Amino acid sequence: MCVPEQLRILDAGGALVPGARPSMDEEFLLEALRWMFLSRMFDERATGMQRQGRWGTYSPVTGQEASVVGSMLPLEPERDWLVPQYRELVAYVHHGYPLERITANYLGKGMAGRIPDGVNLLPPQVALAAQLQHATGLAWGLKLQRQPGVVMTYIGDGGSSEGDFHEALNLAGVLKAPIVFFMQNNQWAISTPRRLQSAAPGFWLRAAGYGFPGVEVDGNDVLAVYAAAGKAVERARAGEGPTLIEAVTYRMSFHNTTDDPSRYRDSAEYEEAGRRDPIARVTAYLGALGMWDERRERQMRESVTAEIDDAVQKALAFPVVRPENVFDNVYERPPDRVLRQRAQAVGRGRD
């Protein structure tokens, strides 16, 4: 089997790979870097609040920032759609779902966590791979109605073992739907390593079986991810059909705040992954160009901290949910039985 090398533009030390050209100019790369900082620092904040009992379960995306940011930036939020899994937080913000609303959603603030009207984003999905079917249907619907958007949808290495993965990619191939399947292969599905998910040498190879291109990219290289995602988005926009992108990255944190990776993860592997940190790679590159130093990093961290502070404060200030909210938004016209149950529940109060 001929397996070409994965697409890479910046090496782990932040140097351009020989012959590679950066896919972003420096200003744009600084913008990408800020998104990566926002992602990393939001993970730290949310995890910290969870440890204080002020936040529910949280799944960080630490180590995967280049995959998320590089894949979201080619999208045009006003016409393209984002169909998430759940480990793509800043992509939602980029698409127009305000950080305070996302935070409110995590904090169980009910309607305050709603995706605003006009934001082309579906809710995060934890029943893995189910979202790919929805994304394919959505892309199909855009194509049938001759709307200009494309759909970017996300999955992980673990989720790719689900039957929905196969069905969705198969249907998208048949329909030549305007969609990009973006896989963050972070090597872990909770405690199950990548080698136990598939015997294939690469997940991207599966695309051939669906009749469209597959691409493997260094998922810790934001320039490479941006280049690959941009090409796939253009292809979808031109009516040429889907692409499967496998971004090879590493989950540098736990699955979620209930997890304990020390029970299953080799520490040498983890340390090795740390040397491929996607943020350090960008700061090294920009540093070599004279565009990054401690002062700039401090300024960026301060600005991101302020943004997160503001989002958390706003989220905490939203009203708390009421017990009867469990009855909201199930049906436009609820059955009488449900209305009766609601009336009884309201009378019961909070017990």
Added chain:
Amino acid sequence: MPQRNIIEAINNALDEEMDRDPRVMVLGLDVGKLGGVFRTTTGLQEKYGTDRVVDTPLAEASIIGASLGLAISGLVPVAEIQFLGFTAQAFHQIGPQLGKYRQRSRGRYHCQVTIRAPFGGGIKSPEFHSDAVEAQFVQTPGIKIVMPANPYDAKGMLLEAIRDPDPVLFCEPDRLYRLGRAEVPDGDYTVPFGKSQLVREGEHVTLVAWSAAVELCGRAADKLAEEGVTASVLDLRTLVPLDVEGLVKAVAKTGRCVVVHEAPLTAGFGAEVVATLVEEAFYDLDAPIARVASYDVPYPSGALEQWYLPSLDRVVAAARKTVAA
């Protein structure tokens, strides 16, 4: 007024609705050129094209999951699952996904999706094709469950289903598809959900059923009448929403009740009917409520299905016993 069987009534409903509303599309296995394995979609692809009447890959979960996405894009999909038994392969996309999407999105999105699924026994179909699994979906809030028993309802309830902003599972009694014709008007009308129909009024016992079992109960009532027992037959029409008021009224009138369904006995929807009657009509009951259902074993081969399914004799015997109690 035109006479139509259930196949023709469904075809007519789809045709008229696709003509009226350009957002409506039909998708599923073999629904296009073939017109469906039961021919319910005959002629639709010819008339509305391959973009609106789509032969999909053989994958039930993708038929439903893609329908959810199509609905969010602004279209109104009518998905066909070739046989209700095969919804097992799409169960997650139907119950947890379609059923919960409105609430998962805090009302931002809703899924105007109709799932049509032929089901039921008595036609000697291969294994898995006859399974009456409607009650499984009663435990997935957000899905309405519609069980027409005659051609008039089939058209009116299908039009109601397609226009309902929320997902509807529309179960079609394949045994009755071509059993007979009835008056089904041309043009628009709908049959509202949550309104049962007393298809026959008697004095001594109320037979409660839905879908093909309504036809069986009608025959049972004929037979009982020969013995001087007059039976009411109540067609629930929809399981979700359930017409509690209509059910209680119909049973209170006779004080005796037999519930008949094709699904296996235990935790079939008949159990919910009985529980509801015990809660709401206990003091109107003159006898224990009986259930006639299939046995709690897998659906057998065609050679044994008549013995497995609720039969005329079993319904009549249960009614006699209830009346004598």
